[in-house]
Amino acid sequence: MIPFLEFHSEFRRLETEIRAAIDEVFQAGWYILGKQLEAFENEFAAHLGAAHAVGVASGTDAIHLALAAAGVIRGDGVITAANTCVPTAVGIIAAGGELQLADVDPGTLTMSPQALERAITEKTKAIVPVHLYGHPCDMDAILAIAQRHGLVVVEDCAQAHGACYRERPCGRFGAAAAFSFYPSKNLGAYGDAGAIATDSDEIRGRLRRLRNYGEDRRYHHVCDGVNSRLDEIQAAILRVKLRHLDWANDARRQRAQRYHELLAGFPLRLPHEAPWATANYHLFVIRTPQRDALAEHLRERGVATLMHYPVPLHLQEVYQRLQLGPGSFPEAERAAHEVLSLPLHPDLPMEEVEQVALAVRDFFG
Template identity: 45%
Template sequence: MIPYLDLQSQYRSIRPEVEKAVLDVLASGQYVLGAPVEDFEKRFARYCGVRHCVAVNTGTSALHLALLAAGIGPGDEVITVPMTFMATVAAIVYTGAKPVLVDIDPRSWTMDPAKVEAAITPRTKAILPVHLHGQMADMAPLLDIARTHGLTLIEDACQAHGARYRGQTAGSLGDAGCFSFYPGKNLGAAGEGGALVTDRDDIAEQARLLRDWGQTVRYRHDVMAFNYRMDAIQGAVLGVKLSHLDGWTEARRAVAAQYDEHLAEGGMALPARIEGRRHVYHVYAVCVPERDRVRGLLNEAGVSTGIHYPIPIHLQPACADLGYGPGDFPVTERFARETLSLPIFPEMTGEQIADAAKALRSAVATLAG
């Protein structure tokens, strides 16, 4: 069986480093925030090309704090997309603001800038594009729109560690960028983790305050806040893995290039290679008719797959009160019906890639009849 993801192989490749880092934390007796987290924050800020990194317990918390620190609250509207994980929209709702959705671009599968201005109202306070699958959204026109209308722009970069747009790293273009370090991410912790990055002193200061019970000094709580702190063990593990991220990214890009070659004549939509953008392939998704039947045939052939995401946000029962329905976002809905995520991880062999691609071509051909 070809696994969708192989975290065991990754662990074996860095086991001595990880175990030393974890044991050092255990020996220190300091298990929440502390030196390992501070060191990771400094290094990840440099990696992203910004001045501040605020490490937290999840990517969802990073999004929540970025919005709050930017002043988003009840009565406000935040524009985002329906093709994303629930956390993007949940973080908006947590602030008391209303998510306003716009469709995705059919080529990049990220926010369509041409749809944004029509969604702006006097209540709009922010734009929240999602860098889907490791592909950055088209940031230049989105930044222009944000500047023109005086809006905050926050990047959901939870799937885009190290992705680039015109030479700038994900998280560094907007007012803030938010990352998840869930174990399966390109930079994954040994559990939950997240961070927001920013060049804005005010956002960083407010986020640090809000993540740790609103304390400026111990037991003095200046605002009602949250327990969103990162564990020291996660900071230590992420510090080890950050040193390997660029190598893993190039390996992922090499896997994707081999998939592109094997599937070029397969009659399916592949991830777009767009000039000026560096895709980091957290997910390698293809679009195929009869996706669920194709997936079943791949499973029979010993190829594990995923779907990101089968039910778009506007059709989720939890989001019924947003007022959208079937047909409102046709590009997103077609993508949700047809997208299929193939196995991809840095340690994947050429034989595994070829076998997975062959099984996919065979499944598509069989169903095409």
């Protein structure tokens, strides 16, 4: 079976560095809010070109705390894309936001600026554009709308490490940007972790209090906070993996390029980079109305696939309360029936890329 993802090859490639990094933490004997995190925050911010990064326990917490630090309070409307994964919505709701949704552009499957403008109401306070699959949203158009309506922008960069919009990295646009380091991400920890990037000293200060019980200085708590910290072992691992991120993104791009070469001309929609975009190929998502049959065919041929995502947010049982039935976001709904993610990671052997592509080609005869 060709797995969708596997972590052993990466670990073998980085084993010496990872073991040394973890050992440093054991030697230091300090596990929470220490030197590894401080160093990772500095290195991650520098890689991005941001003034600050603040580590937290997950990407979901990063969205929650970034919105809170950017001023979202209970009852504020927060608009995100209808096709994102549930954690984006979970972060918004944890911040007290009221979930508002916008449909997506059929070409990029990221938030449609026109749909965003239509979704804005009196309640709307913030926008969370999602650079889904590692393809950047049309940020100029989104920022222009945000500015016109006085809205805060917090980017969801959970899938976008190293992706660029007009040569500028995703995470350099709104007031703050939320990153996930879930193991499968382009920059993944060996457990849960996340971070927020921002240029604002004020937002950074709020985030550092929010993640640590609202503590300002020892024993003095100035706001309601949570416990959401990126631990020293994960920070040490992330420091190693950050050094290899650009290489890993190039390796993904080469594999994506091979898929493109082998699948061109078949009745499929292949991922397409908009003129402004440098995608990081977090996922290689193809589209066909015969998605379920193709997934089954690939399974029989020993190829594991996933769907990102088969149920749009407004049709999830939990969000029935929004009273947005089928037909509310036609592009997101169509994508939910058609998207299929093929195996793609930096250590995927090129022969396996070819085997997967051949199996897809066989399906179409």
